Amino acid sequence: MGLPPFEVSVSLFLYVGALVCAIYHAFQYGQSIDILENENSFSEGWLIGRKRDDYDAEWESFVENTQKYVYWYICHVFLSEIVRQLEPHRVCFMHAAIGISFVWRNFEPLVAGAMFAMIFSYYVAMALQKRYVWMLTVVWLAILNMLKQSVWEERLSTMLNEKEVCDAMIALSWLLLRVTSFAIDYCNARPNEDPERIRIKFSTLHYLAYSFYLPVYLHGPPLIYERYAKMIPQNKLYRVQESWYRLEELVISLLRIGCVYVLNEICMHFIYANVVIYHPDQMEHMNLWAVYGFAYAIGQYFCNKYIVAYGLGLSLAKFDRIDAPRKPMCIGRIHLYSKMWKHFDHGLHDFLFKHIYAEMCTRTSSLPRKLFASFVSFAFIYFWHGYYLFLLVWVFLNLASLYIELFGRHISRSQQYRRFLKPIGSQNIQRLNAILGGQLLISSSISNVMFIGGPNIGKWLMIHTYFTGGLLNYLILSVTAYNLYQVSTFIFRCEEDKK
Known part of the structure; x- marks a missing residue:
């Protein structure tokens, strides 16, 4: 049994409100960036009076x-x-x-x-x-x-x-x-x-x-x-009719990709996240909301980029009658890292799951065997992306997040766990899972920003979040992660009910 719709609506309102506030502060800080000092990071925009961040x-x-x-x-x-x-x-x-x-x-x-x-x-x-x-x-x-x-x-x-x-x-x-x-x-x-x-x-x-x-x-x-x-x-x-249907699907898909492309280009005239990646020292001068606004923008730009780049190849492949994987899912609605791997890059997940993970274990395999299969899969990811220290840290944090999820899922299925938490009810169990899962979401989000933005951004964000940001800052971040967890859980559950 899920949470009451009103409670989910409140979580959605608070989560979206936090995102809007963070992005607004990132935009405000962007107005203070000295464009002349960072002229190599900008080009003439096609929006009147706005420079375009072209550092990606x-x-x-x-x-x-x-x-x-x-x-x-x-x-x-x-x-x-x-x-x-x-x-x-x-x-x-x-x-x-x-x-x-x-x-x-x-x-x-x-x-x-x-x-x-x-x-x-x-x-x-x-x-x-x-x-x-x-x-x-x-x-x-x-x-x-x-x-x-x-x-x-x-x-x-x-x-x-x-x-x-x-x-x-x-x-x-x-x-x-x-x-x-x-x-x-x-x-x-x-x-x-x-x-x-x-x-x-x-x-x-x-x-x-x-x-x-x-x-x-x-x-x-x-x-x-x-x-x-x-x-x-x-x-x-x-069949002629089927050919016209595929052509129609191709045109619609390309139009959708075009809309994401235009949206991304417009945002690059207002939120200068890529400049911050190459000048991480600027984060020291931001307020807390601007820091997290830029962190979210870095991740969302990355997501939009692959929605467009992957979307082009997938659209043409589907026109060729290939059972192509789906486009990346928006990162702003994913609460578990296992789902991030599965739903962001479906093609890479296909490869890892079929040729590495499933070759080493099955659904009924023991937990240690599943952990080892996950380790080998992530080792391949590291070697495929490159031998860099910050990528090793990113892979380690990703693997740790998945291990914690696997342990948590293994414990939650045990009879002892169910008997222990049965008196508090299924809804309170879901709230407890969101509180705990939100902490995992914070750490995995930081590791993703480090993967996209580089080691300096990731290191600064991690230190600021866990050591120097203060209790109030972490409390606000935890509440936002909790709300995202609840909203994402609700959306995934609705999608499963439709199948």
């Missing part, structure tokens, strides 16, 4: 690449659909041809060669055993992380400019997940399925089509092979 290199790169490669995306949609209607069995050939042409035309020979080398190496490894696939993945992770080091970046800068290096590293990282997914699926299917079925499902053409699949090639999201493979037999289903 990843966002700027995505916008630039989308404008640069928009004709490639149009060609992909147009040519793939023509082939789907006329020769549906050749759709994978068209995906491979477009993707290979894109790589050959837009990447330097050195980068394109590295991509082909990665694909060929997995083609050889998957013919052996699964452990060799994982060994090869470790080797490629080590190579990619080595290339991120300053010494190698300087050497690469003699052959590639900074943006080309960045695009190459991102594309290779996405490619690594795809070729690993294909190879593991092949190794798992080989002893269990009919050889002829395996030959068709895991053909060289399908491998190339999936590896070079253009919509997710440069800016993601991760797409496991199982989702791509489901599309292949559906290409034979030809």
Whole structure:
């Protein structure tokens, strides 16, 4: 039994009120930032009288690449659909041809060669055993992380400019997940399925089509092979009405993404969160509300960025009849870190759950085995993102949050716990869970801000929250976290009831 609707409404009002107040103070502080002193952080905005915060290199790169490669995306949609209607069995050939042409035309020979080398190496490894696939993945992770080091970046800068290096590293990282997914699926299917079925499902053409699949090639999201493979037999289903429906869905999805893009651009004219990331010393001069307003803005900008970047690839993939994962869920409505991992980056969660976690344990496995599977999954996340100390701290805090959730869920299912708390009633139990869960939400939110904004922002925010901010500050933060917990729980419960 959930909380009374009135109580949830009060929590919603207080939570939204706290967000509005924090964002307003962040906006007010932004007016005092010396634009001339930080002129490299701003560009001429397209809103009259407002400068635009353009310090998010990843966002700027995505916008630039989308404008640069928009004709490639149009060609992909147009040519793939023509082939789907006329020769549906050749759709994978068209995906491979477009993707290979894109790589050959837009990447330097050195980068394109590295991509082909990665694909060929997995083609050889998957013919052996699964452990060799994982060994090869470790080797490629080590190579990619080595290339991120300053010494190698300087050497690469003699052959590639900074943006080309960045695009190459991102594309290779996405490619690594795809070729690993294909190879593991092949190794798992080989002893269990009919050889002829395996030959068709895991053909060289399908491998190339999936590896070079253009919509997710440069800016993601991760797409496991199982989702791509489901599309292949559906290409034979030809109905004009269904084609128009997919086109309508594509247009609507792109319009929604466009709305988020415009909203994000407008906000970058008023809330200068990215400037604060590169100048964390400015947080020392803010009041408490402004600090948390900027912390929320940093997270929300990150969320909006991936809603747009992932949304573009997912929209095109769904038009191709691929059972693509959902777009990232807004971070402002998620109260548990396990749900953050599951609902923010569905594609990465698919990969981790299917190829690592589920390979090591099942739903009925013991708690220690589940904890170890979670540890290995997060170790992979750390190596995939890069060997940096602040990322190690971020992964550690994330893992600790999940461990606490797992322990809490394990305890809450015990008969002793239920008998102990039965006298206080289910609603009071939910309130108690929100009080305790809110503390976990605060620490996990700080770790997320550190991941996005860097170690200096995270360190300052952690010290200010737990040591120097004062009791009143922490009390207000705890009440806000409690209200978010209740609102988010209510929303998730309503969504489950609708299923």
